[in-house]
Amino acid sequence: MRTYYIAGNWKMNMTASEARDFAQKLVKKLDGSDVKIMVAPPFTALESVSSIVRGTSIVLGAQNMCHKESGAHTGEVSADMLLDLDVSTVILGHSERRAIYKETDSHINEKVRLALAKGLEVIFCVGETLEERESGKVEDVVLTQVREGLASVEASQLSSLVIAYEPVWAIGTGKTATPEDANAVHKLIRDEMRRSFGDEAADAMIIQYGGSVKPDNAAELMSQSDIDGALVGGASLDVDSFAAIAQFNA
Numbered sequence: 236m237r238t239y240y241i242a243g244n245w246k247m248n249m250t251a252s253e254a255r256d257f258a259q260k261l262v263k264k265l266d267g268s269d270v271k272i273m274v275a276p277p278f279t280a281l282e283s284v285s286s287i288v289r290g291t292s293i294v295l296g297a298q299n300m301c302h303k304e305s306g307a308h309t310g311e312v313s314a315d316m317l318l319d320l321d322v323s324t325v326i327l328g329h330s331e332r333r334a335i336y337k338e339t340d341s342h343i344n345e346k347v348r349l350a351l352a353k354g355l356e357v358i359f360c361v362g363e364t365l366e367e368r369e370s371g372k373v374e375d376v377v378l379t380q381v382r383e384g385l386a387s388v389e390a391s392q393l394s395s396l397v398i399a400y401e402p403v404w405a406i407g408t409g410k411t412a413t414p415e416d417a418n419a420v421h422k423l424i425r426d427e428m429r430r431s432f433g434d435e436a437a438d439a440m441i442i443q444y445g446g447s448v449k450p451d452n453a454a455e456l457m458s459q460s461d462i463d464g465a466l467v468g469g470a471s472l473d474v475d476s477f478a479a480i481a482q483f484n485a
């Protein structure tokens with residue numbers, strides 16, 4: 236049985252003090268939930284949120300990480316720096332990193348391998364653009380991202396890997412894939428994991444959906460056979476909305 240996993244990606248929002256207040260409210264609402272909950276504040280708010288969620292069931296995540304362990308990488312943040320703040324999860328390969336910061340599959344793969352080797356849980360994001368969908372390339376694009384992004388990942392590391400399917404055209408736009416269309420891509424990804432790592436690992440794998448997940452569409456998305464959670468952007472910035480998504484099955 237897979238446990239639902241709802242993650243909040245705050246993107247470039249909230250100062251450290253705003254994040255602290257917000258995290259306090261979240262803990263009141265969601266500590267002890269029966270689904271797994273993660274929040275990913277910006278780097279500058281990790282320490283303040285860490286102190287609030289410590290000892291609760293809410294897990295702390297980061298939105299990115301450097302592909303190298305240390306050294307001359309001005310402006311970057313390392314895996315060890317995240318671990319030092321009790322970060323347990325890192326989002327890698329988000330479509331904004333791919334599109335705006337030109338992160339390639341092989342660069343993302345370096346990050347994924349380093350994060351897993353360091354013992355971090357990885358939420359690895361994949362998804363097609365509208366143009367790619369309209370030209371019938373969903374399968375090709377998503378499977379290439381999965382294969383290249385996860386190259387050389389070992390079967391023993393899969394329990395720390397989550398995949399988030401986020402169609403780029405649904406992120407921050409208010410458009411969502413229909414639950415059936417989203418589920419079809421989730422199945423595609425799970426079948427690819429089955430081919431690479433076997434039934435047991437593929438069946439245990441959490442595959443989140445992301446892209447305009449809101450309280451009013453969460454339950455329907457989560458009812459699909461291969462959708463195991465959500466990576467939530469905009470709606471994670473409102474305590475009540477995020478809590479309502481996390482409580483989709485209440």
Ligand code: PGA
Pocket residue numbers: 244401405406407408445446447448466467468469470
């Ligand atoms: P959204 O963002 O919920 O605002 O569409 C999702 C994401 O980018 O992870």
